[in-house]
Amino acid sequence: MKKVVKFGGSSLASAQQFMKVGEIIRSEEDRKYVIPSAPGKRFDGDTKVTDMLYDCYRDAEEGKKFTDKLKAIKARYDEIIAGLKLPLSLDSEFKSIEENFKKQVGENYAASRGEYLNGIIMADYLGFAFIDAAKVIFFKEDGSYDEERTKEVLSTELSKHDRAVVPGFYGSLPDGTVKTFSRGGSDITGSIVAQAVHADVYENWTDVSGFLIADPRIIKQPVGIDTITYKELRELSYMGATVLHEEAIFPVRKEGIPINIRNTNAPEDNGTWIVESTCQKSKYVITGIAGKKGFCAINIEKDMMNAEIGFGRKVLNVFEDNGISFEHVPSGIDTLTVFVHQDEFMDKEQQVVTGIHRLAKPDTIDIEADLALIAVVGRGMKSTRGTAGRIFSALAHAKVNVKMIDQGSSELNIIIGVTNDDFETAISAIYNMFVEPIV
Numbered sequence: 001m002k003k004v005v006k007f008g009g010s011s012l013a014s015a016q017q018f019m020k021v022g023e024i025i026r027s028e029e030d031r032k033y034v035i036p037s038a039p040g041k042r043f044d045g046d047t048k049v050t051d052m053l054y055d056c057y058r059d060a061e062e063g064k065k066f067t068d069k070l071k072a073i074k075a076r077y078d079e080i081i082a083g084l085k086l087p088l089s090l091d092s093e094f095k096s097i098e099e100n101f102k103k104q105v106g107e108n109y110a111a112s113r114g115e116y117l118n119g120i121i122m123a124d125y126l127g128f129a130f131i132d133a134a135k136v137i138f139f140k141e142d143g144s145y146d147e148e149r150t151k152e153v154l155s156t157e158l159s160k161h162d163r164a165v166v167p168g169f170y171g172s173l174p175d176g177t178v179k180t181f182s183r184g185g186s187d188i189t190g191s192i193v194a195q196a197v198h199a200d201v202y203e204n205w206t207d208v209s210g211f212l213i214a215d216p217r218i219i220k221q222p223v224g225i226d227t228i229t230y231k232e233l234r235e236l237s238y239m240g241a242t243v244l245h246e247e248a249i250f251p252v253r254k255e256g257i258p259i260n261i262r263n264t265n266a267p268e269d270n271g272t273w274i275v276e277s278t279c280q281k282s283k284y285v286i287t288g289i290a291g292k293k294g295f296c297a298i299n300i301e302k303d304m305m306n307a308e309i310g311f312g313r314k315v316l317n318v319f320e321d322n323g324i325s326f327e328h329v330p331s332g333i334d335t336l337t338v339f340v341h342q343d344e345f346m347d348k349e350q351q352v353v354t355g356i357h358r359l360a361k362p363d364t365i366d367i368e369a370d371l372a373l374i375a376v377v378g379r380g381m382k383s384t385r386g387t388a389g390r391i392f393s394a395l396a397h398a399k400v401n402v403k404m405i406d407q408g409s410s411e412l413n414i415i416i417g418v419t420n421d422d423f424e425t426a427i428s429a430i431y432n433m434f435v436e437p438i439v
């Protein structure tokens with residue numbers, strides 16, 4: 001067995017956390033390749049090292065004195081090194097970071113030092129090889145991830161090491177400049193490494209015991225999810241369920257490698273398994289509920305719309321021309337509604353209205369703001385009658401008015417539009433209908 005293990009920032013925020021991580025890695029021979037994040041928050045109100053680096057580099061760019069801020073960052077690492085009693089010094093590393101900040105080599109380089117330095121400490125602590133991600137993970141000229149080149153170089157390099165540490169979050173452009181993924185991108189690095197070494201499992205260690213059926217800020221102590229498919233997760237994370245970076249499933253998905261979300265602070269918990277497919281039924285018909293507020297619906301009416309070929313295309317063209325992506329387009333016989341993100345749409349609303357009038361010549365256009373979308377996701381829905389019925393009766397009992405319904409063609413999800421104000425009530429009602437027996 002070969003496992004790739006990624007540890008998030010809070011799992012590596014202090015020497016004490018490093019020790020927990022060390023114990024986890026040493027407890028299983030199979031945990032061979034380690035992807036560390038930068039040190040995260042040690043306590044509520046603390047600052048992540050990545051944020052400290054962005055802030056420090058901003059000062060460097062503005063020509064301000066930044067050395068004190070850099071010293072504070074070094075102190076975070078020195079505290080970890082001292083706590084682990086390692087005979088390691090990062091003095092020369094910080095010297096070259098200071099020089100590079102003076103030369104203003106870029107914000108991406110600055111941010112990447114968080115995982116780079118944590119990787120050096122981790123490799124030293126474990127006695128594993130250290131591999132600089134800039135030498136094995138590549139981006140193309142246009143900034144997109146270069147899968148071909150990465151796979152080739154990374155697999156070759158890792159085949160030379162039985163055990164290694166590859167810092168998360170960054171790689172390099174064709175000219176060698178450091179480039180990072182988007183925030184939280186160490187999850188992607190872990191997935192890329194798992195793909196490159198043909199791992200059996202990609203373990204992603206964080207500070208929660210996996211995914212929960214619903215947001216704990218809305219539902220008190222929601223039940224955890226044991227197993228979820230890549231597709232279900234995609235639906236839920238798109239709708240706001242965070243834990244894993246949205247893009248992290250793609251590399252492992254190509255190889256069918258399962259991801260296991262685990263909790264560094266509760267390693268005895270099984271966490272959540274993210275798999276391609278499973279015959280394991282989820283405990284409930286639904287696997288999860290997630291949602292987002294802040295949508296707008298543009299309702300378009302035109303008599304005989306149904307007979308007009310190309311009407312939808314013309315309408316969507318206007319959104320495309322204005323650089324606005326749409327979320328859902330439910331339609332009736334003479335009506336078509338386009339759901340968009342309110343913040344993306346607001347500045348351009350009148351241009352869009354004019355554009356639709358010009359191109360599609362509708363009778364009326366009506367805009368409704370402050371809407372929320374809720375996704376009820378579950379592989380079990382396909383084979384269970386009455387799921388939609390139960391959702392809507394739960395909403396009706398909770399006096400929530402449903403503005404929109406959209407069932408994905410895969411029968412994996414049902415999307416419901418409600419007002420922002422009804423959002424929490426709607427999620428609670430659905431959760432209680434499927435998970436908690438009504439008392």
Ligand code: ASP
Binds near residue numbers: 169
């Ligand atoms: N350290 C980076 C961040 O804070 C990347 C990561 O943790 O995955 O976004």
